[in-house]
């Protein structure tokens with residue numbers, strides 16, 4: 001594409017393409033990004049004056065929308081006190097209050113909090129906790145068991161438990177640990193579960209229990225690995241299996257946490273408590289990068305009670321006060337408002353709005369859970385073509401492969417959700433036409 005650098009917006013995009021990597025992209029990326037000048041509520045304002053309705057919450061994070069006055073005020077007030085101090089040997093009110101709040105609202109038994117700088121790091125910390133817990137009990141257990149279609153982040157330890165195909169394990173095969181993979185969780189959400197659905201996982205667990213430190217998976221909603229929703233009874237059965245075989249359970253709630261699936265945490269659908277849980281993404285309301293790994297007293301005691309007597313992790317920006325303060329404000333804002341009604345309302349609108357896609361020849365599946373809507377097409381359009389249709393509708397979405405999906409901010413109005421759904425159906429209609 002020819003770029004006119006006398007146009008200031010085109011110039012900005014050309015400069016971007018000269019120097020910047022983007023997520024999962026070539027250098028330069030295959031087609032130019034849109035330049036955003038500002039964002040407020042659920043609107044992204046582009047440099048060229050166009051306005052888009054946000055259907056992504058900036059990858060699950062901006063649940064209250066952009067520029068929320070309460071969150072803006074929390075950041076401003078905290079920056080007056082301090083933006084950052086190291087966490088080694090020091091503490092501060094925002095971190096303490098955030099940890100107490102997280103312990104209070106997460107499933108029972110999770111009592112201790114490790115503050116991390118991103119979701120992937122939270123997963124790395126969870127894995128270290130599990131391995132060190134067994135070391136503390138005098139057992140060398142360094143393997144993990146997980147399920148296919150999962151996604152847990154992009155750092156090496158997290159990548160090793162992502163789906164081996166979509167996670168591109170072959171590219172990194174010599175450097176990644178070989179973990180155990182059970183089939184994708186079945187049945188889908190709302191369908192009746194029977195023990196056959198978890199038989200293969202149960203067998204893997206029974207045969208390898210002495211090596212397995214933990215089972216790690218995303219509860220109920222598998223995000224970037226396939227946007228799938230599975231039955232809560234599967235998760236409950238998994239919890240029981242982990243107890244039976246004395247293996248830890250790690251729940252990765254980084255995408256699902258803070259109401260997205262219709263429960264405050266997806267584990268709540270199955271009324272289970274994991275031994276270790278990761279949260280992130282929506283924790284800061286989408287303002288800053290922060291995540292957390294929570295664990296039970298038993299896990300903490302196991303890690304702390306034996307050589308080297310410490311959890312071996314400590315990022316430079318651990319417990320960052322700005323991120324802690326805005327997380328605290330975001331969670332309090334969520335809990336003080338009608339988040340559940342909003343999510344239920346969005347769920348209803350998405351079901352209605354995406355319904356027409358069900359009859360289309362090229363649509364394999366349409367599914368909705370909480371404030372998440374997915375159209376799975378049989379054949380994908382090129383990303384640039386999909387993006388063009390969406391932007392024409394005035395909507396910001398970021399489909400990948402055969403998945404068109406939305407997780408809009410909870411503040412989205414019915415009209416906004418209808419517009420997003422309409423844009424998605426429109427893309428689905430064109431699959432197979434524009435080729």
Ligand SMILES: *Cc1c(COP(=O)(O)O)cnc(C)c1O
Pocket residue numbers: 118119120121123151152153154218223224252253254255280281291
């Ligand atoms: C996004 C995500 C991660 C990784 O979080 P980052 O902040 O991108 O490192 C891990 N697990 C799940 C389930 C996620 O959705």
